[in-house]
Amino acid sequence: MSETLSRRKMITRGIAAATGVAGLIAADRIAGAYGLIPPDSGGVWGPGETLTYAAQRLLMSHHSMAREFNRSDVSKAIPVSGEPPSAGQYKELLESSFRNWRIPIDGMVARPASFSIDELKRMPMSSQITHQACEEGWSFIAEWHGVQLSHVLNLAGVSPAAKFVVVYAYDGVWDSLDLADAYHPQTFLTYGLNGNELPTRHGAPLRLKVARQLGYKSVKFLSRITLTDSLKSVGNGKGSISPDYGYSWYAGI
């Protein structure tokens, strides 16, 4: 190879590399502005998490519906991972059949409120027969009954500046959804399972149901809902307790 050719190659490659770096910086800015960067984008797994979340949010409709099944497809028995909290406030609520249980919705909302189970049950009831897969690999089909989270969000009047819905549970779990999943028609506040009351082991009195994500995103034993525009100052700053255990914030997979 002649020397002029290799010099030209060097210059071309240099320009290509510089363009690549500039492109990455620009992409990062744009992705940030359009909400394509997940809260757990730091660390070694950040690039993969970000690419997956951004690709799905860019390429997919925000209102694509998880597959629905027939009642005859419902699994006869549903395994449970984890136990209900055995002490503290939850135990007292359970012993009084959740009579004094109320769920507050606060943060960046126009009308902070709190609802009892009966009040939630008087709201329009929705049902879905969907497949839920655990991150471990097993799965089941069940029929869930509840009120769409979007209905409760609209009652509270979400501020236009809010970007995430954060949920807290009595077992110490907390998590968050972006607005695409929070307002999704199959995202429920669930109080019933297969035609019955939601069993304690499945998250009574109220469980989040997020049909387009893995099971761990459907948080059990809900205690509080709050709206925020940033997850940086919430808990570990990664949008969920899951990253503390090595699991992703976004579990649409």
Added chain:
Amino acid sequence: MAHSTYIPEVAHEANQAQIAHRVPLLVRLTHWTFTLSFFGLAVSGFAIILAHPHFYWGETGNILTPPLFSLPLPTMLGGPSGWGRSLHFQSAWLAVVSGLLYLISGVASRRFRNELLPAKQEFSLGALRSCVADHLRLNRLVQDDGYNILQKLAYLGVVFVAFPLMILSGFAMSPSITSVFPWMVEVFGGHQTARTIHFFLANLLVLFLLAHVTMVALAGFTSRMMAMITGRPAARKEMQ
């Protein structure tokens, strides 16, 4: 046109590579990034299985339903499947980017058509038999006249059948992707069937890797490795 001046150069380089049987830079580069991603995917796939080493057929499956089969592995919860899944996706992205670059360059340079597409006469019973016989006797493992029919079929199968099916069966396990493309899971007949097929395909690909490395070793490890790193086989041929 500005780029027309570069075309003769590209053609010239391609010609030279043809003469020297040089492995193109992009093929070498993607070969090694893909190797890295393959190990990432294999290790993390194994880690994910540890959370639930049972496989099912159909839509659902769990500890309360009979498995198709179980692996004799310890069940390890809350650990390997966490970092396993993160590593799996990071590696998958590297694999997809490497694979796309390899595919585009293979089509654009006509490498697939010229080097991998078998000619009609290669399918004759006699030709197939002699190729299989050569392999069994470990004869003619280094050839200067390109890939033999078994190599062509193996590479075509892995590149155009196994890996696309691997990606599809992976997508089939994503509740968000199947909400947009339900057919991706329906073609398999269910979520758990897709998971089981994903596992079988992974085993097949690991077997391919073992065969691939074995053939490299038999054909002259140093020379083949140098060819895939520098583009040219080592100066001294280990086998004639």
